[in-house]
Amino acid sequence: MANRFAFLLILSVIQVDVCFSFMAGLYCGLDNCYEILGVTRDATKTEITKGYRKLARKWHPDMHKTEKKKEEATEKFREIGNAYEILKDEDQRSDYDYMLDHPDEFFANYYNYYKRRYAPKVDPxxxxxxxxxxxxxxxxxxxxxxxxxxxxxxxxxxxxxxxxxxxxxxxxxxxxxxxxxxxxxxxxxxxxxxxxxxxxxxxxxxxxxxxxxxxxxxYDILWVQIVFLPYYLLQYICWWCRWIWKFTICRNEYGEEEKLHLIRKFMKLATAQFDALEDHEREEFLRKELWKKDNFTKWKKNKEDEQKAKLAESGRYKSYRRYMKSGGPGQMTFGPE
Known part of the structure; x- marks a missing residue:
């Protein structure tokens, strides 16, 4: 029982020591900001300002003549200014009051202090x-x-x-x-x-x-696009509802615009990329009826086969294939073979 009591006592001492070490670097350190300014915790902002001005006049370095007194006044003036900076700001004062009421929550107090200290002051x-x-x-x-x-x-x-x-x-x-x-x-x-x-x-x-x-x-500028975003969203919803009504429910035939939209969707091209194609290319897509999934799949396979055939005839591609077969980027060589 005695050992357990001693262990708990040691833990309490360690916790208090850690708590004080954390507090030493926060706000007014181990001193109380309210006591430094000579005000109570329920003091108003006006009372805090009056207390600061009174002490600032008293401890201003210029009010003292000897070098020793000036150094002492400078240190005291710095403490008074720091306390005033903390208590005049409502958010910092709220965080400081929370630390006084919950000194054991040193990680939360540490976070709140540096969040206020280094957070950007500009409106987001x-x-x-x-x-x-x-x-x-x-x-x-x-x-x-x-x-x-x-x-x-x-x-x-x-x-x-x-x-x-x-x-x-x-x-x-x-x-x-x-x-x-x-x-x-x-x-x-x-x-x-x-x-x-x-x-x-x-x-x-x-x-x-x-x-x-x-x-x-x-209309291509980001600002204008953001301003007109509700209109573009409404326009898209209307377009989508029209598409479902005409081509899903009523089973109408696709027009040229709808056919090109489906072809672009199958090709996975952006609108700008698809618009950059020549007119004769789009006409060729329409002639081959690529808006139909089966036709597009066959056309794509033929294109891939043609590309493979061209690559197979390319001397550079043959050299690349030999290089990859012999080990690729991970191979080791000892000079020219």
């Missing part, structure tokens, strides 16, 4: 708003870069250039023929620069660039 709504704004800006800037890259490629491609030049000449945007160029007083560089600008303008106006490289609009 502002952080979210700024983040969405930055993402929207980067998204819009990237979309314009993609669009300009597609225009640059089209302007360099011969078939697009010739077609754009024919359109420009037919509409009188540029002067065609060598005789007209000889009459032009401008330098060759100026004429070429104007032609390039006209070709780019014609390609931009006449050629529809779709998919991920299409011309960006404000």
């Amino acid at each position: 709504r502002i952080v979210i708003g700024v983040t969405i704004t930055v993402i929207s800006f980067i998204q819009y800037w990237g979309a314009w870069n993609n669009y300009n890259s597609a225009l640059d490629y089209a302007c360099k491609e011969a078939k697009y250039r010739h077609r754009a030049m024919d359109i420009a000449q037919s509409e009188g945007l540029v002067t065609g023929g060598k005789n007209n160029r000889k009459k032009d007083k401008r330098s060759k560089e100026e004429i070429k620069s104007e032609e390039e600008a006209v070709i780019r303008k014609v390609i931009e106006d006449k050629i529809h660039i779709h998919g991920g490289y299409g011309k960006p609009t404000v």
